[in-house]
Amino acid sequence: MTSSTLVTTDGLHTVRIPVVRPPGSRFRGLRRLGRVGLYVVIVGWLIATLGPYLVMLLTSFTPGKELIANGMSKLPSTLSVRGYIELFQTTAFLAYMRNSLVTALCTVLFSLIVASAAAISLSRFRFRGRTALLTVLLIAQLFPAVLLVIPLSTMLKTGHLLDSPVGLVLVYTTFATPFATYLLKGFLDGLPPELDEAATVDGCSKFQMVRHILLPLMRPGLTAAGTYIFIFSWNEFLYALTFTSTTASQTIPVGLQLFIGDYQVRWDLLTAGGVIAAVPVLLGFMLVQKQLIGGLAAGAVKG
Amino acid sequence: MSATLAEGRTGAKRRFDPTILIFVSPTLILLFVFVAYPFLRAIWLSLTKTTLLGGTVGFVGLDNFIELFQDPQFGTFVANSVFWTVGGVGLQLVFGVIGALLLNQRFKLRGVVRGLAMIPWATPSVLVALIWLWLLDPNRGLINTVLERMGLMADPVAWLSDPHTALPTLIAIDAWQGIPFFAVMVLAALQAVPEELKESARTDGCGVLGVFRHVVVPSILPTVLITLVLRLIWTANYIDLAYVLTGGGPGIASTTIPLQSYLTAYKQGQMGNGAAYAVIQAVILAILVVIYLRLTQTKGAKR
Numbered sequence: 001m002t003s004s005t006l007v008t009t010d011g012l013h014t015v016r017i018p019v020v021r022p023p024g025s026r027f028r029g030l031r032r033l034g035r036v037g038l039y040v041v042i043v044g045w046l047i048a049t050l051g052p053y054l055v056m057l058l059t060s061f062t063p064g065k066e067l068i069a070n071g072m073s074k075l076p077s078t079l080s081v082r083g084y085i086e087l088f089q090t091t092a093f094l095a096y097m098r099n100s101l102v103t104a105l106c107t108v109l110f111s112l113i114v115a116s117a118a119a120i121s122l123s124r125f126r127f128r129g130r131t132a133l134l135t136v137l138l139i140a141q142l143f144p145a146v147l148l149v150i151p152l153s154t155m156l157k158t159g160h161l162l163d164s165p166v167g168l169v170l171v172y173t174t175f176a177t178p179f180a181t182y183l184l185k186g187f188l189d190g191l192p193p194e195l196d197e198a199a200t201v202d203g204c205s206k207f208q209m210v211r212h213i214l215l216p217l218m219r220p221g222l223t224a225a226g227t228y229i230f231i232f233s234w235n236e237f238l239y240a241l242t243f244t245s246t247t248a249s250q251t252i253p254v255g256l257q258l259f260i261g262d263y264q265v266r267w268d269l270l271t272a273g274g275v276i277a278a279v280p281v282l283l284g285f286m287l288v289q290k291q292l293i294g295g296l297a298a299g300a301v302k303g
Numbered sequence: 304m305s306a307t308l309a310e311g312r313t314g315a316k317r318r319f320d321p322t323i324l325i326f327v328s329p330t331l332i333l334l335f336v337f338v339a340y341p342f343l344r345a346i347w348l349s350l351t352k353t354t355l356l357g358g359t360v361g362f363v364g365l366d367n368f369i370e371l372f373q374d375p376q377f378g379t380f381v382a383n384s385v386f387w388t389v390g391g392v393g394l395q396l397v398f399g400v401i402g403a404l405l406l407n408q409r410f411k412l413r414g415v416v417r418g419l420a421m422i423p424w425a426t427p428s429v430l431v432a433l434i435w436l437w438l439l440d441p442n443r444g445l446i447n448t449v450l451e452r453m454g455l456m457a458d459p460v461a462w463l464s465d466p467h468t469a470l471p472t473l474i475a476i477d478a479w480q481g482i483p484f485f486a487v488m489v490l491a492a493l494q495a496v497p498e499e500l501k502e503s504a505r506t507d508g509c510g511v512l513g514v515f516r517h518v519v520v521p522s523i524l525p526t527v528l529i530t531l532v533l534r535l536i537w538t539a540n541y542i543d544l545a546y547v548l549t550g551g552g553p554g555i556a557s558t559t560i561p562l563q564s565y566l567t568a569y570k571q572g573q574m575g576n577g578a579a580y581a582v583i584q585a586v587i588l589a590i591l592v593v594i595y596l597r598l599t600q601t602k603g604a605k606r
Contacts, residue, residue, distance in 0.1 A: 038408055038496045042416060045402065048443060049420055049483065052434045057444055059437065071443020114329040121326040133327060135596065140338050142592050144540045146561040147581040150348060150568050151341035174337035205323040235427035242569065253429040257547050260433060267437055274433050278426060286426035289418040296484075297491030 073269030083268030119184035399485025
């Protein structure tokens with residue numbers, strides 16, 4: 001700035017410019033600078049957000065020996081998939097993947113059924129205790145997991161559901177359902193009530209109305225809610241850590257946490273496991289991010 | 304409008320409708336069995352001497368709480384909890400609002416950028432821990448390598464095993480993971496600010512800053528407050544990062560109340576004492592939950 005004001009030779013020209021250009025355009029240069037600045041900051045933000053993932057991806061394809069020798073100070077000379085091969089051959093990662101998939105998919109199925117039923121009644125029916133139910137669903141999401149984990153583990157032990165995907169699915173269904181209900185309720189509130197009103201007038205029972213009118217229309221909402229439930233169950237750590245103890249039910253987060261202890265120097269292996277853990281959730285998230293983000297915003301704000 | 308319509312429609316059946324009961328009972332049963340009952344049981348456990356292996360030995364009244372308050376480490380747990388929660392959420396608030404203002408500008412691929420920025424929200428906590436454990440590796444991690452190359456650091460810093468840096472590092476990682484969520488919540492509020500309001504403020508002679516202060520800030524404030532309280536509750540309860548990355552250490556340098564609860568229950572096997580810590584956590588958080596409910600309900604009433 002100071003250097004440009006020092007250039008006084010064409011001072012006359014600079015004075016004339018605002019007169020010639022249409023009003024408002026004296027900000028044009030500033031605005032362009034602002035736009036460049038905006039892009040720089042956005043790119044910087046994306047690098048800060050996605051950079052760590054790219055480092056993980058690159059590390060997973062770097063030969064283990066180079067990692068031990070150079071760490072991250074040099075780019076790898078060759079790319080290798082040994083980390084991935086070893087991960088599957090020498091560790092229980094396949095079992096963790098199977099458990100994660102089974103647990104997450106079963107939770108999606110159960111939680112969607114429970115949450116759709118609750119969402120339909122909250123959005124379409126008026127009944128005593130409706131507001132109370134909404135508040136209860138809200139509070140249920142705010143309970144400290146640490147408070148519930150201790151009694152839940154003794155309950156699951158009594159029911160012989162410790163170290164079993166069944167126990168995890170039950171607990172996950174409970175904790176994924178409140179938000180899934182909010183998501184679906186928000187989606188249903190956006191559907192015109194005339195449709196199901198017409199069906200009711202035509203003599204449909206509530207079940208028929210739901211089955212023939214609402215469920216087909218709910219598909220996009222179900223996709224978003226299902227993806228949320230999948231992400232929740234796939235990522236959950238504390239309950240999985242506490243309720244599982246063998247490869248019969250341990251999920252990927254628990255496995256990764258064990259790896260961190262066992263393979264502290266094998267970063268090719270660890271990051272390969274990380275990449276596999278990330279891919280399904282990030283793909284799913286990017287597919288439905290628009291609805292999910294909209295639902296998140298509405299759910300947190302409206303209550 | 305739609306509420307009164309629906310009310311009229313189901314008004315006759317309002318007293319008791321078995322269909323509605325069928326729809327909401329799965330949710331109610333799950334919440335009762337896996338939230339309400341464990342909640343009461345946690346309070347009961349906190350009043351007993353219960354061990355992981357031996358089960359409940361006997362009722363001890365408030366002994367667990369007295370023991371815990373007399374523990375000289377308790378002050379550190381409280382201080383760490385406050386630092387962790389306020390520090391993490393403070394950073395999320397500042398950068399989240401800035402990020403939301405950035406994302407609210409018009410630029411190419413804005414939808415894609417918003418989705419990409421939200422990726423950390425969908426990432427498993429253990430994976431976040433794993434990525435940063437590698438980036439922060441004292442000898443081979445990218446952070447230390449870059450800092451050394453730039454001449455900013457003489458000796459490698461052991462970010463997570465130095466008592467002075469452990470908790471601040473965890474807070475920074477939490478902020479990295481939580482900023483996008485905050486930003487996207489605030490962005491939703493920004494996009495809901497009516498354009499006519501801004502326009503009329505402009506014609507009344509408000510500048511860019513004036514519009515921001517008198518129109519934008521008041522209309523996004525409720526959402527910012529709700530998101531703030533929601534994040535405070537979540538962050539206060541969030542122990543995954545500390546559990547995986549430091550285990551609360553070195554010593555107790557990064558142990559918060561909920562982490563201490565978990566470690567007491569499952570590492571030391573003292574379920575009763577662990578439950579007592581969790582009950583204290585729940586009591587403190589209950590204040591925040593009440594504030595949250597008030598905020599969401601006044602917001603809901605306005606609509």
